Amino acid sequence: MRNGGEGRARLLLVILIVTSLFLITLDLRGVKVIEGFKQGTQTVLSPFQRAGAAVLNPVKDFFSDVTHLGRTRSQIEKLEAENAALKIKLLNRKNADGQLKQLEAILDLAGTAGYKVVNAKVISHGSSQSFSQTLTIDSGSNAGIKKNMTVLSQFGLAGVVKDVYPNSALIQLASDPAFKVGARIAGSQQIGILSGRGNRSASLQLLDNSTTIKVGDVLLARGSVANRPFVPGVPLGYVSQVDNSAGAVAQTATVRYYTNFSTLGVVAIVVSGPTSDPGDALIPEKPRVAPVPTVTVTVTPSPTASK
């Protein structure tokens, strides 16, 4: 009896393992059934994600404030001075205002380059259990979004459309380890490949071994054939560190993305690229140092001083 039970358990285990391997094989061979299954799941899930995003936005803001407590201490001290009613109002409006600000900046960027964009709200950030960096937006094929379209943030490149569903789309962030984009250095026009690392930094591999790069160099997207997946001229980031390892075939560098992926609330999807390459027109302005007024004190001897 015991042997029979063990035999059945083993048989069950073997059947399940074979089924899993069968599923992996089907997916690697690109069978459409699996793709359809995933699309169906996302279609069902997106209303829940929308609802979750709407309900949890104030909570997210609260956690964001707690995370940045040290950096925003002075801001918090100011807020403490305000009355309670104003605080509640501010909390409710904060999210909408932040998104509006992001949207304004994105439209500025898209307008300068002549990109036709569709704006979308982020409704879900992907889990990191699979070591991938993705997010889901609330617009999909019904809004004209297609696979392999460039996704912009207010600062530059945010990612690329990986999958599209009727009312939502999955975005592969530029920080994803599998993400790669052709880049050129503004000014010198040297070209290379930028790869995501799982965080805000990325690695740049130059293609020409005779060229050099320096810290502070700005990187822009080179653009793809027919503007997909990447439109040309999108700001990517700047060189934060140059790796000078002896024996390397071509120079490599660490790049910091302009986009802060953890604060993305609104993004724009480029549905139509520019008619001409915008060149270096989208390079963000360098932050200006505000002049500090100098106080000059002149000491004049008092006429009433004792002799």
Place this chain on the structure above:
Amino acid sequence: MLTRQISIATPIFLMIFVIQEAVVSQFRLPGGGFSILLIFALTWAVLSQPEVAAVIGFASGIFMDLSQSASGPFGQWTLIMLLAGYAISYIGYGDDNIHANAIGIVFFVVVANFFVEIAYLLSGALLGVSTGSIGQIITTLFGMSIWALLVSPIMLPIFTRLHAMIFDSRSSI
């Protein structure tokens, strides 16, 4: 008996999957955050018989593969969770050192969480899945383990009661 239990357990896993995708995924938590579905499946595997744990692992793996954030081929999580479920239950089932106290279960779940992620990385490397730099992987691995350590004790009473309700076992803590 097993079919009845699994058919009752599947909607619960579906609900946990929706919570993971609609609620937990809203937060980009430091260190990679946590997967409530993974913690739930591992907790159930600790409390169940090996063959039940394997089926539960299989079902939860299917849901994890359906997640939009799954970067590997469909079936990768299914295979890992199925084997992990069976292995965890095989090691832990009937061991009173693990079952007798909540700390034992939490410790077992956290360690299993860590090794499941490593198994995902290794199988992903074989299947050609990009997983990022070593530093980022280490951060995510330890970050997710710490989150599992924080979340598991909070969720354990709910998970064990659900398990006891369906499987009529004495594992409620």
